[in-house]
Amino acid sequence: xxxxxxxxxxxxxxxxxxxxxxxxxxxxxxxxxxxxxxxxxxxxxxxxxxxxxxxxxxxxxxxxxxxxxxxxxxxxxxxxxxxxxxxxxxxxxxxxxxxxxxxxxxxxxxxxxxxxxxxxxxxxxxxxxxxxxxxxxxxxxxxxxxxxxxxxxxxxxxxxxxxxxxxxxxxxxxxxxxxxxxxxxxxxxxxxxxxxxxxxxxxxxxxxxxxxxxxxxxxxxxxxxxxxxxxxxxxxxxxxxxxxxxxxxxxxxxxxxxxxxxxxxxxxxxxxxx
Amino acid sequence: xxxxxxxxxxxxxxxxxxxxxxxxxxxxxxxxxxxxxxxxxxxxxxxxxxxxxxxxxxxxxxxxxxxxxxxxxxxxxxxxxxxxxxxxxxxxxxxxxxxxxxxxxxxxxxxxxxxxxxxxxxxxxxxxxxxxxxxxxxxxxxxxxxxxxxxxxxxxxxxxxxxxxxxxxxxxxxxxxxxxxxxxxxxxxxxxxxxxxxxxxxxxxxxxxxxxxxxxxxxxxxxxxxxxxxxxxxxxxxxxxxxxxxxxxxxxxxxxxxxxxxxxxxxxxxxxxx
DNA sequence: TTTCGACCGTACGCTTTCGTACAATATTTT
DNA sequence: AAAATATTGTACGAAAGCGTACGGTCGAAA
Numbered sequence: 001x002x003x004x005x006x007x008x009x010x011x012x013x014x015x016x017x018x019x020x021x022x023x024x025x026x027x028x029x030x031x032x033x034x035x036x037x038x039x040x041x042x043x044x045x046x047x048x049x050x051x052x053x054x055x056x057x058x059x060x061x062x063x064x065x066x067x068x069x070x071x072x073x074x075x076x077x078x079x080x081x082x083x084x085x086x087x088x089x090x091x092x093x094x095x096x097x098x099x100x101x102x103x104x105x106x107x108x109x110x111x112x113x114x115x116x117x118x119x120x121x122x123x124x125x126x127x128x129x130x131x132x133x134x135x136x137x138x139x140x141x142x143x144x145x146x147x148x149x150x151x152x153x154x155x156x157x158x159x160x161x162x163x164x165x166x167x168x169x170x171x172x173x174x175x176x177x178x179x180x181x182x183x184x185x186x187x188x189x190x191x192x193x194x195x196x197x198x199x200x201x202x203x204x205x206x207x208x209x210x211x212x213x214x215x216x217x218x219x220x221x222x223x224x225x226x227x228x229x230x231x232x233x234x235x236x237x238x239x240x241x242x243x244x245x246x247x248x249x250x251x252x253x254x255x256x257x258x259x260x261x262x263x264x265x266x267x268x269x270x271x272x273x274x
Numbered sequence: 275x276x277x278x279x280x281x282x283x284x285x286x287x288x289x290x291x292x293x294x295x296x297x298x299x300x301x302x303x304x305x306x307x308x309x310x311x312x313x314x315x316x317x318x319x320x321x322x323x324x325x326x327x328x329x330x331x332x333x334x335x336x337x338x339x340x341x342x343x344x345x346x347x348x349x350x351x352x353x354x355x356x357x358x359x360x361x362x363x364x365x366x367x368x369x370x371x372x373x374x375x376x377x378x379x380x381x382x383x384x385x386x387x388x389x390x391x392x393x394x395x396x397x398x399x400x401x402x403x404x405x406x407x408x409x410x411x412x413x414x415x416x417x418x419x420x421x422x423x424x425x426x427x428x429x430x431x432x433x434x435x436x437x438x439x440x441x442x443x444x445x446x447x448x449x450x451x452x453x454x455x456x457x458x459x460x461x462x463x464x465x466x467x468x469x470x471x472x473x474x475x476x477x478x479x480x481x482x483x484x485x486x487x488x489x490x491x492x493x494x495x496x497x498x499x500x501x502x503x504x505x506x507x508x509x510x511x512x513x514x515x516x517x518x519x520x521x522x523x524x525x526x527x528x529x530x531x532x533x534x535x536x537x538x539x540x541x542x543x544x545x546x547x548x
Numbered sequence: 549t550t551t552c553g554a555c556c557g558t559a560c561g562c563t564t565t566c567g568t569a570c571a572a573t574a575t576t577t578t
Numbered sequence: 579a580a581a582a583t584a585t586t587g588t589a590c591g592a593a594a595g596c597g598t599a600c601g602g603t604c605g606a607a608a
Contacts, residue, residue, distance in 0.1 A: 480554085480556090481556065482554090482556095492555090493557085493558080496556065496557065496558085497557090497558090500557090510556095
């Protein structure tokens with residue numbers, strides 16, 4: 001396998017965090033929260049928008065809008081976690097590294113969640129690393145502030161723990177996918193997960209990049225993508241994959257997509273795209 | 275793939291739970307606990323033995339010794355969890371099922387831990403199932419009693435959450451192993467994990483059985499086992515695999531073994547065999 | 549002691565994926 | 579506009595693993 005190429009072209013990485021305030025979240029939790037407190041400025045991160053007003057207030061002063069630039073390192077392996085991120089657009093991926101050249105994505109976090117699960121679970125580090133894989137924007141805050149807020153609010157702590165549980169299920173299904181699915185199935189699953197976490201249907205992804213995520217050859221992704229294309233499920237331009245038919249992709253994922261998503265729904269109220 | 279054959283021969287399954295009181299745990303945590311309260315009857319489950327006397331007292335009255343018979347179902351997918359188990363010998367495995375015939379082991383629990391992580395995390399169910407994969411013995415209690423105890427003791431709750439975190443790391447590395455390792459490497463990893471959780475060096479496992487765990491052909495296990503045998507790391511009889519050289523197996527696992535184990539150590543104090 | 553089923557060793561053709569390579573095209577830089 | 583670079587399409591032999599099958603052996607039950 002060739003060395004990882006990190007100078008990947010990502011059109012989205014230019015946009016920065018300028019327009020984060022104008023973004024729209026159609027999830028019903030937001031409407032409810034709006035009704036509770038119309039003046040409250042609610043970020044489109046699902047966890048933040050679903051918090052009660054009281055809980056959100058505990059966090060509000062600590063949250064800082066931030067652009068998630070491609071490759072920004074969010075957590076390092078076995079180093080103290082200083083900040084946690086609540087993405088609103090873009091993807092942060094969690095990677096387990098057994099050796100330096102044997103890394104593998106084990107989970108993916110976007111607008112449905114947060115980084116720093118270990119902080120939520122009462123710890124300060126983990127052997128995984130995570131970094132921004134698709135540029136976007138979000139909010140972040142000091143890990144210590146989060147700890148303080150969770151100490152003050154049991155409901156917040158419980159809610160974030162629910163998210164952690166759903167994330168565990170995602171990781172488990174990554175293991176299943178790696179063990180028992182072919183490239184096309186895994187690609188379908190990954191595209192759906194990315195689609196859920198990004199604005200629009202056009203995903204700014206190169207084949208090389210997706211290959212990294214799936215731990216397969218770049219050429220393998222190209223071929224699998226042609227397969228999905230032939231079925232009319234996606235179209236592809238240079239550096240871009242367009243989702244045309246979500247339902248079809250779910251079929252193509254052959255049971256690998258859906259169970260973790262149902263857990264996100266059940267435990268945190270987050271709905272994926274339809 | 276032929277339908278799962280569950281009538282596997284397991285010598286150990288006869289022994290039942292008769293001798294659980296006589297088993298010895300050499301972990302230093304036990305010694306310490308003994309010193310604190312010499313009359314306290316400490317199970318050889320690591321989590322239980324490492325609890326403070328006060329915390330253990332909260333659980334003690336609820337714990338019931340139990341034989342873990344092969345195939346006993348411990349948790350069902352999406353069904354309320356009624357009991358949690360603290361194994362002392364034997365292996366319980368956690369399985370994610372994307373479809374009925376596409377199951378995959380995502381984690382493995384023995385004397386270092388407990389089932390019911392979801393209960394610890396404030397929930398009552400999970401989409402995974404778990405059942406006894408290698409017969410043994412342990413203690414179990416009602417999930418509600420555990421909830422009550424955790425409500426009364428923050429330190430217990432935190433400690434069990436630490437275990438849950440280490441378990442997450444194990445799951446993540448299962449994903450890595452499934453994605454990037456060959457059969458022999460995965461076999462070495464799995465044997466080490468099983469060895470850590472069972473008494474003695476003789477593991478009562480058939481090839482068919484290990485193949486189920488690793489999601490590979492039975493014949494693939496046979497061949498891989500010969501590879502390890504040729505290197506002098508294991509020997510094998512009918513229905514039994516004997517670990518001869520742990521250090522060698524760790525080398526053979528090629529980086530796939532060790533990181534989760536270090537987390538168990540760091541977060542819960544559990545030491546694997548040497 | 550014999551019988552029978554569980555378990556293990558081995559083989560063969562097939563499929564998937566890999567590693568690698570090279571050319572063609574799109575985009576950015578000079 | 580030309581050059582450099584990034585990205586994609588495609589190909590080919592090699593390797594790993596699969597599905598399947600069959601015979602041999604061990605151990606438990608009759």
